Amino acid sequence: MTSSDRxxxxxxxxxxxxxxxxxxxxxxxxxxxxxxxxVYDDIAGVADLPAGWTDEQDAGSYRLKRRDDDALFGYVVxxxxxxxxxxxxxxxxxxxxxxxxxxxxxxxPEPAERFAFIGVRSCEIAAMAIxxxxxxxxxxxxxxxxxxxxxxxxxxxxxxxxxxxxxCVSMKTGPHVMSGFDLSLTEIERGDLPxxxxxxxxxxxxxxxxxxxxxxxxxxxxxxxxxxxxxAAAQMGRTLETDGIRDLLVNNPDHPRWxxxxxxxxxxxxxxxxxxxxxxxxxxxxxxxxGGGAERTQRWDSCFTLDFSYIHGGSVRSSxxxxxxxxxxxxxxxxxxxxxxxxxxxxxxxITWCPVGIDITEEARAIRSDLTRETKP
Amino acid sequence: xxxxxxxKLAVWKFASCDGCQxxxxxxxxxxxxxxxAVEIAYFAEATSAFVKGPYDLxxxxxxxxxxxxxxxxxxxxxxxxALVTIGACATAGxxxxxxxxxxxxxxxxxxxxxxxxxxxxxxxxxxAAHVPVDFELRGCPIDKGQLIEVLSAxxxxxKPVTPAHSVCLDCKLKGNxxxxxxxxxxxxxxxxxxxxxxxxxSYDRGCYGxxxxxxTPNAAALSRxxxxxxxxxxxxxxVYRTFNTAAEPFREEAERHGS
Ligand code: SF4
Ligand code: SF4
Ligand code: SF4
Numbered sequence: 001m002t003s004s005d006r007x008x009x010x011x012x013x014x015x016x017x018x019x020x021x022x023x024x025x026x027x028x029x030x031x032x033x034x035x036x037x038x039v040y041d042d043i044a045g046v047a048d049l050p051a052g053w054t055d056e057q058d059a060g061s062y063r064l065k066r067r068d069d070d071a072l073f074g075y076v077v078x079x080x081x082x083x084x085x086x087x088x089x090x091x092x093x094x095x096x097x098x099x100x101x102x103x104x105x106x107x108x109p110e111p112a113e114r115f116a117f118i119g120v121r122s123c124e125i126a127a128m129a130i131x132x133x134x135x136x137x138x139x140x141x142x143x144x145x146x147x148x149x150x151x152x153x154x155x156x157x158x159x160x161x162x163x164x165x166x167x168c169v170s171m172k173t174g175p176h177v178m179s180g181f182d183l184s185l186t187e188i189e190r191g192d193l194p195x196x197x198x199x200x201x202x203x204x205x206x207x208x209x210x211x212x213x214x215x216x217x218x219x220x221x222x223x224x225x226x227x228x229x230x231x232a233a234a235q236m237g238r239t240l241e242t243d244g245i246r247d248l249l250v251n252n253p254d255h256p257r258w259x260x261x262x263x264x265x266x267x268x269x270x271x272x273x274x275x276x277x278x279x280x281x282x283x284x285x286x287x288x289x290x291g292g293g294a295e296r297t298q299r300w301d302s303c304f305t306l307d308f309s310y311i312h313g314g315s316v317r318s319s320x321x322x323x324x325x326x327x328x329x330x331x332x333x334x335x336x337x338x339x340x341x342x343x344x345x346x347x348x349x350x351i352t353w354c355p356v357g358i359d360i361t362e363e364a365r366a367i368r369s370d371l372t373r374e375t376k377p
Numbered sequence: 378x379x380x381x382x383x384x385k386l387a388v389w390k391f392a393s394c395d396g397c398q399x400x401x402x403x404x405x406x407x408x409x410x411x412x413x414a415v416e417i418a419y420f421a422e423a424t425s426a427f428v429k430g431p432y433d434l435x436x437x438x439x440x441x442x443x444x445x446x447x448x449x450x451x452x453x454x455x456x457x458x459a460l461v462t463i464g465a466c467a468t469a470g471x472x473x474x475x476x477x478x479x480x481x482x483x484x485x486x487x488x489x490x491x492x493x494x495x496x497x498x499x500x501x502x503x504x505a506a507h508v509p510v511d512f513e514l515r516g517c518p519i520d521k522g523q524l525i526e527v528l529s530a531x532x533x534x535x536k537p538v539t540p541a542h543s544v545c546l547d548c549k550l551k552g553n554x555x556x557x558x559x560x561x562x563x564x565x566x567x568x569x570x571x572x573x574x575x576x577x578x579s580y581d582r583g584c585y586g587x588x589x590x591x592x593t594p595n596a597a598a599l600s601r602x603x604x605x606x607x608x609x610x611x612x613x614x615x616v617y618r619t620f621n622t623a624a625e626p627f628r629e630e631a632e633r634h635g636s
Contacts, residue, residue, distance in 0.1 A: 034554065035553070035554040035559070035581065036554060036559045036560055037554040037559045039552070039554065060557075060558060060602075061558060061561075062555075062558050062559045063559070064559075078554075079549075079554055079555065079558075079559075080552060084552065089549075089550040089551075089552075090550065263595075263598065264595075264598050265595065265598070266543070266545075266567040266568065266594075266595045266598055266599055267543070267593050267595065268543040268545040268546070268566070268567035269542060269543060269545060269546045269549075270545050270546075270549060270555070270567075273545075273546060273549030273550070274549065284538045285535065285538070286526065286529065286538065287529050287530070287532075287533040287535065288410070288529060289407065289410040289411055289413070289414045289525070289528065289529045289532060290410055290413060290414055291414075291532060291533060294533075299550065300549075300550060302542070302546060304542075305540070305541075305542040305546070305592070306541070306542075306592045306593065307540065307541075307542070318593075320593060320595065352558065353555060353558050354558075355545070355555070355557050355558060355564075355567050355599075355602060356598055356599070356601075356602050
């Protein structure tokens, strides 16, 4: 890494980063406080970031809390993920129009807008890489997804503390951002206001960094940044033993724990909606009252609905046990068979945002510990 | 090209507040298109004009609470090619189904000066308990976007898109912050049928269950959660005793929390 790859930004420098991205034509999204949570939305500058806020998370619970400093990134992930921009909840696929002469179909044009994401966490970059395997490669790559993804500028942030439901260390996806970013930030304490160690991870990032007001890096900046990330790594709210997890789940479809979790599960689908890797969709058709037009829309679907597994004659997964088991087994086990990676990055969203606080790490642990007990006389 | 005969639409009212049929009049932007696509043959709330049956599509609002209405709905069914029930009264018996769990004579004796003039059944029941129904549209009141969807689907000969999943799913599609998880506000969205567009959580309140039970409600598990968020046994009883009180999963859950 050369000296032109790293620098230190002040809060004003960060403001300049956001302004420069906007001036370069990016639509800039980042974390901001809304309705008692930190969500992702349009941001115009540092003033929109959640300065001095943090979140307390546990199974089925999220609370915003004031920090005793002015950190801009002193929280972890919230109810939203970047998938809402790269793989939107609803999008039109095509429109059809019927006239006396002809029936015409018009595919939805590829998006012209380019996004810049500010404050992308390491687990979230891992989640994007997982969704890339679904949407961006192979014979059936989705051109709309590719256009959004290729156009996106990623400003990552290294976590300085972990959340109550985080387990990226177990999933080997964080908290240190290693790749898949244009610029990365580490918030470090220096005097009154924190400053930001900024590192370039791509040519685009390097170009942009060269245009920002910043100062050279000093040795103690690096020490402070490393310490911050190490602090987060040592602080994970959850852990998940991944050794042999594929076989553990695939070989135990009849474990009694599935019945216990099914008695709690509401089949509400919240876990799949908040998960940054869940990619399933359905299509909905609509038609005009006068019969002159129709359109097809794609929207996020969930393996917790009956429609999801509906085939001729009924739903294949009619019980909530079958649906929860499908979801968790896919995430942690069969995703490996399908995409050669885990489907879980350890972000903890499904644990926090489950209204009844079902915890994927707890469920996996229960199945494992029970079996360990059984095999030991 | 031969002009197709416009399908004849009739709108019927049984025991109800008229709110659902008014949703049709509320479709201001689409009203002309609707009038262009169908012949409004019977719609007492909107016009006194009356075209004789049979009707291609009957929209039925309201529940059955009298012997006379039980007879009348058979008549409507006989005159209708397709019969679609709209709203919680027609699909679940409505809030008036509270009578199903009480003594109607005790009510009439306090409410009316001359209870002897009141001839009513002891129950309020959905239309489907009396005649075959082709499609049920949920809600108290129904969502006008969904009503237009039902009408345009009928005209195009396709199945309406009115998913039976939880309110939560729509709540998340909208990008809402969950009021239960983030604020500790009790919400029955997880057991409630989608369709309203998650209105209440969008305005920082818990869902009241206006669209009735979702496809696979686990009300017992939700009740434990409602209690954790501070609802008393009686409050849990009451939260299920509203517009869809006679829908089986809500009836059962209210009963489990009965006093
Ligand atoms: S399964 Fe849960 S913890 Fe894993 S990536 Fe999805 S939301 Fe995050
Ligand atoms: S695990 Fe939780 S969030 Fe997921 S469907 Fe079940 S109750 Fe809903
Ligand atoms: S606010 Fe209610 S409807 Fe929305 S996700 Fe939370 S529990 Fe579900």
